[in-house]
Amino acid sequence: MxxxxxxxxxxxxxxxxxxxxxxxxxxxxxxxxxxxxxxxxxxxxxxxxxxxxxxTEAKTIALLIKGTNNPFFQGMLRIFEQELQKVEYSYLVYPVADDQDETAIAMELVQERRLKGIIFLGGLTEVSEVSLDKIGVPCVRCTVSNPSISVGTKDYAVSIDDRKEAYKAVDYLCKCGHKDIAIVCGREDDCSIGRMRQEGYMDALLDHGISYDPQLVLYVKGEVCEFSAQNGYSTVKALLESDKKVTAIFLISDMMAFGAYKAIKEKGLRIPEDISVIGFDGLDLTRFYHPSLTTVRQPCDQMVKASIEVLLGAINDGNTGEQRIFPAELIVRESVRNIE
Missing domain, CATH: 1.10.260.40 (lambda repressor-like DNA-binding domains)
Structure with a gap:
């Protein structure tokens, strides 16, 4: 038998x-x-x-990542490793392509690897409770906010308020006297993080009485990765070649800002004397660029620890839907000039 x-x-x-x-x-x-x-x-x-x-497998979780080349997620992985060791959980890292179905991948991994839970890093921005039920184990979406989460659901999310924190960045530019402010976004049809950060940009302009100019809203073109230096470089280069008046640029990720630096310098312009630049995420590299990059730093340690805590609460205690939102921090450095 x-x-x-x-x-x-x-x-x-x-x-x-x-x-x-x-x-x-x-x-x-x-x-x-x-x-x-x-x-x-x-x-x-x-x-x-x-x-x-x-x-051998009862205390294993998976980290499904959309954007494994993103230094922001790479930094979070190191923290996940440290924190999971403390609670004696092993983990596997599984990269997910933009065109892949994360729910289907999660279901397959649960069956094959007998996982206790899953943490999604990036992606899975819109999900139904039905699809979460199909996965079969508790899942936490880290870095993704979801205002619709209610008590009693099986939806768990840990993030910042992307709209509010983007507002903070553009509000700072406005207070420094800038009115011609461009934004480098992701894809035009983005309905998640990129869209929320763009809405924060628009909110700040409105509060400062600055007219919204769609020509200063730049989207990624072609197959270029959204949150990449290549996107920042190519979109800012096109903007500067258009001779559209701009005194400051808000890029929705630090990697984009690195590309923008190159495009601005190739044009023979100076940062921040000619154009001010502000990024988002708070990568360690931002301290070492010249000039050092003003950015919005996400609380990676807190988000990682909260993601693990929420997941273990669901696994061990059957806790229902929960969302934890942490404040980010505006880090003022050398890349923004006051022009008032």
Missing amino acids: TIKDIAKMCNVGISTVSRAINDDPGINQETKKRILKVIEEQNFVPNKSARNLKM
């Missing part, structure tokens, strides 16, 4: 029998009872590898 025989007798897959044997919380309880009854009737004893399956 093998596990395959038990699966055939119960008309289920082998993985389902393994989940029943190892008391996986994601399995249907009626299915589990039926399988265990057959096991008892057949006096089936799982082999050593099956008995060890729970011990």
